[in-house]
Amino acid sequence: MKDNTVPAMVPATADEDVQPDARPDARPGALRDDRPVEPPPDVFVYEDMLARRSRDRKIPKKDRTRSLILCVAAGQLREKPLSNLTVDTLLDASGLSRGTFYVYFKDMGDLVMTLLEEFFAIFWANRPKGGSGLGSYDAIYRVNLFYCRSYEANAGLFAAFSRYAESNVDIARIRGKMNSDWTERVVSSIARRRGFGEAERLRLAGTIRILIAMTVESLRDRYVYNDETLTRSFPEAGDMAEAITLIWFRSLFGEEPANGPA
Incomplete structure (x- = not known):
């Protein structure tokens, strides 16, 4: 159901x-x-926004890495919206180490919460006025x-x-x-x-x-x-x-x- x-x-x-x-x-x-x-x-694609940010050399490396992790998570949800995210699958897709992941997020729940909060904040800010x-x-x-x-x-x-x-x-x-x-x-x-x-x-x-x-x-x-x-x-x-x-x-x-x- x-x-x-x-x-x-x-x-x-x-x-x-x-x-x-x-x-x-x-x-x-x-x-x-x-x-x-x-x-x-214009309708935004949040995954694309994160991808651009992860490649932007004008911002600090730590922010680019954080954006890369969020971007990979958004991509996995796009490909399999009904599946649960796991740290292992995210690391396999991103090529990052487990230690790097835990520098930015406490666990997968923390990542999901951050991803959705930031996505809906941008969604709300872009609504027609x-x-x-x-x-x-x-x-x-x-x-x-x-x-x-x-x-x-x-x-x-x-x-x-x-x-x-x-x-x-x-x-x-x-x-x-x-x-x-x-x-x-x-x-x-x-x-x-x-x-x-x-x-x-x-x-x-x-x-x-x-x-x-x-x-x-x-x-x-x-x-x-x-x-x-x-x-x-x-x-x-x-x-x-x-x-x-x-x-x-x-x-x-x-x-x-x-x-x-x-």
Whole structure:
């Protein structure tokens, strides 16, 4: 059975802002020819970033070696996202000595924690910003597109975050806090635009957590397990983002988007 853990920071809106749709010329069910309205930031491949850093002679050798170890670990997760990392396999792949590894990390758990923490910090810093002028559908799509592209490019790391959270209390705590914080931001954004009581607020928060779980499971099936139906139905990240966004919009607003697909 596949795990159902949920990585943090699944985006739902741009800049924590859910805007009412305001396009007088849009017709219900109209296919959007201009998506996304504002292109998301360039998607980064964390393994490549680490590889460049490990070769950069402008930084101290100790930092290059540390980056090399993290890069090899990221590469192993890319190749075998469902396997556990071990010190022996990492040393075989990197050519480094056991003593060198322990200079930088206490054990494999320490390495995994460091790798995932630093990856998600960069992921969060690169999220789309400045989309407050977009309509609701475009805002949600814009950020979901960034998330889908990021997952496609770093599927091993996203999958590892879910899997290690099952056994690592620290990673599970980080995941829980990030998901809770993101849920509250989306709820607060919607609350600013339409008032509702505590009961409705609680239900909305629960709905968002379900949507997060659905999104992560779908992306894991698409980019880690290479599900045949999802791969054929949504060959590009934009196709996947559009399908996910439509479900988010319907669930959050209870209606069809005026400027989204049928």
